Amino acid sequence: MSRLVVVSNRVPAPKPGGASAGGLAVALSGAMEARGGVWFGWSGDTAPHDAPEPEEARLIVKDKVTYALVDLTERDLEDYYSGFSNRMLWPLFHYRMDLTGFTRVTLGGYYRVNKLFSKLLRKMVEPDDIVWVHDYHLVPLAADLRAAGLKNRMGFYLHIPFPPPDILTVLPNHADIVRGLAAYDVIGFQTPYDVENFETYLRREKLGRRLSGHRFVVHGRAVTVMALPVGIETEAFAKTAQASEKNALVRRAEESLVGRSLIIGVDRLDYSKGIAERIQAFESFLTLDTEWRNRCTYLQITPKSRSDVAEYAQMEREVAELAGRVNGAHADLDWTPIRYVNRAIGRNALAGLYRLARVGLVTPLRDGMNLVAKEFVASQKPKDPGVLLLSRFAGAAHELDGALITNPYDIDGTAGAIARALEMPLDERADRWTRMYERIRNHDVAWWCDSFLKALEQPANDGAEVRPIKKAAG
Ligand SMILES: O=P(O)(O)OC[C@H]1O[C@H](O[C@H]2O[C@H](CO)[C@@H](O)[C@H](O)[C@H]2O)[C@H](O)[C@@H](O)[C@@H]1O
Numbered sequence: 075m076s077r078l079v080v081v082s083n084r085v086p087a088p089k090p091g092g093a094s095a096g097g098l099a100v101a102l103s104g105a106m107e108a109r110g111g112v113w114f115g116w117s118g119d120t121a122p123h124d125a126p127e128p129e130e131a132r133l134i135v136k137d138k139v140t141y142a143l144v145d146l147t148e149r150d151l152e153d154y155y156s157g158f159s160n161r162m163l164w165p166l167f168h169y170r171m172d173l174t175g176f177t178r179v180t181l182g183g184y185y186r187v188n189k190l191f192s193k194l195l196r197k198m199v200e201p202d203d204i205v206w207v208h209d210y211h212l213v214p215l216a217a218d219l220r221a222a223g224l225k226n227r228m229g230f231y232l233h234i235p236f237p238p239p240d241i242l243t244v245l246p247n248h249a250d251i252v253r254g255l256a257a258y259d260v261i262g263f264q265t266p267y268d269v270e271n272f273e274t275y276l277r278r279e280k281l282g283r284r285l286s287g288h289r290f291v292v293h294g295r296a297v298t299v300m301a302l303p304v305g306i307e308t309e310a311f312a313k314t315a316q317a318s319e320k321n322a323l324v325r326r327a328e329e330s331l332v333g334r335s336l337i338i339g340v341d342r343l344d345y346s347k348g349i350a351e352r353i354q355a356f357e358s359f360l361t362l363d364t365e366w367r368n369r370c371t372y373l374q375i376t377p378k379s380r381s382d383v384a385e386y387a388q389m390e391r392e393v394a395e396l397a398g399r400v401n402g403a404h405a406d407l408d409w410t411p412i413r414y415v416n417r418a419i420g421r422n423a424l425a426g427l428y429r430l431a432r433v434g435l436v437t438p439l440r441d442g443m444n445l446v447a448k449e450f451v452a453s454q455k456p457k458d459p460g461v462l463l464l465s466r467f468a469g470a471a472h473e474l475d476g477a478l479i480t481n482p483y484d485i486d487g488t489a490g491a492i493a494r495a496l497e498m499p500l501d502e503r504a505d506r507w508t509r510m511y512e513r514i515r516n517h518d519v520a521w522w523c524d525s526f527l528k529a530l531e532q533p534a535n536d537g538a539e540v541r542p543i544k545k546a547a548g
């Protein structure tokens with residue numbers, strides 16, 4: 075078995091109190107701990123503005139995993155992470171052209187950091203290693219590594235949606251980004267919709283086509299393209315949830331409900347998650363279904379995220395104001411309808427809270443997958459499960475057909491679905507839950523990881539023409 079080298083912007087390197095809220099790190103941690111290898115990426119630390127460019131990554135070895143970490147300067151983070159990745163690619167790929175901000179400076183920073191990663195990484199990669207790069211921050215990395223002579227098998231997985239061509243082409247360097255993808259041997263997307271959008275883009279822009287099945291020609295190079303939905307450690311998560319009934323925080327939360335039904339939402343504070351629309355739907359539900367007043371509590375756990383990006387800072391204010399306004403309008407002397415928590419909760423307690431909840435609200439406006447939806451399902455009591463309300467715009471909706479599927483833009487429709495979920499009889503709840511649990515048990519994170527690596531480790535021998543990759547501009 076070849077050594078695996080995983081590359082991602084965020085690396086959950088072992089550090090005291092380092093609980094990470096974010097699905098990529100959560101998904102990969104289990105897989106990396108099981109297989110071992112090298113995990114390369116940003117350390118999470120900021121180097122001083124005038125620090126010399128690093129010549130080597132900093133290594134931390136824990137069990138089977140070597141974490142190879144790079145500090146980035148404030149300028150790099152501003153341009154590459156906050157700028158091009160999170161102010162251009164993120165909103166655009168989540169269908170939010172209105173929130174994008176493109177500048178040549180941030181674009182330059184994106185290519186600059188990818189080149190820095192390539193410079194440090196190629197010193198560590200051995201000829202037999204397989205390299206698996208994750209997410210939109212690092213698309214050009216393989217082209218840079220190939221330009222430096224690396225011939226390894228390299229795969230790329232996109233954790234966020236791949237948008238339709240009319241949206242993607244808003245990106246001034248869209249052709250370069252897709253040329254960057256062509257340097258990989260295997261490209262993984264979350265859902266068949268993403269593959270469909272990719273294929274339509276190639277056809278319309280005349281940059282490639284499907285050969286057959288999973289094989290595509292992209293910019294003249296043959297690559298494997300797959301829809302492979304990311305999973306969770308389903309059975310381990312279910313056990314954690316069961317054990318978490320005794321967790322002190324969960325017990326406190328349960329006692330504080332004094333018998334009221336719990337409705338839960340767990341999301342990074344991100345406009346893609348539809349938190350404001352969800353709060354509005356909850357308010358509409360309280361207004362329409364007055365008999366539920368003082369009989370349910372909505373707990374929204376929302377750690378702050380990417381606060382250096384202006385759109386996130388603005389959203390922080392708007393959501394806090396909205397939650398405050400709804401509470402002001404509907405609270406009673408002994409009841410606060412919405413508990414809005416801005417800190418990250420550890421996964422043990424989270425599992426117990428999901429299990430306590432009668433309803434899980436997962437209503438993003440657009441989401442690559444959404445692991446919270448799967449964690450909620452994994453945590454339920456088989457004999458008395460809660461109900462998942464799931465946006466049709468989450469990747470998870472392609473798999474979790476036992477959820478109540480909602481349109482988060484339809485505020486009153488979502489309000490009606492909350493009432494339906496709270497009132498759903500046990501046999502229907504159990505039937506829906508069983509279908510979903512079976513799906514996530516059979517398609518867990520180990521399945522996802524093994525399926526991708528199998529495709530990456532076995533070169534396809536289809537004789538398709540492969541011509542050398544031109545270096546991506548930057
Ligand atoms: O690293 P951050 O900027 O703090 O953001 C956290 C992660 O958010 C995104 O997660 C995505 O991956 C999940 C797992 O596949 C998926 O369920 C979710 O729908 C996606 O939004 C982002 O793609 C990651 O790179 C970030 O680390």
Ligand SMILES: O=c1ccn([C@@H]2O[C@H](COP(=O)(O)OP(=O)(O)O)[C@@H](O)[C@H]2O)c(=O)[nH]1
Pocket residue numbers: 094095096097098100340341342375376377417418419420421424443444445446447449
């Ligand atoms: O307070 C929190 C909030 C979230 N999470 C975790 O962060 C991940 C969020 O992943 P998801 O795919 O739902 O969305 P993303 O944040 O990656 O867009 C899930 O595993 C959550 O359990 C956490 O550990 N603590």
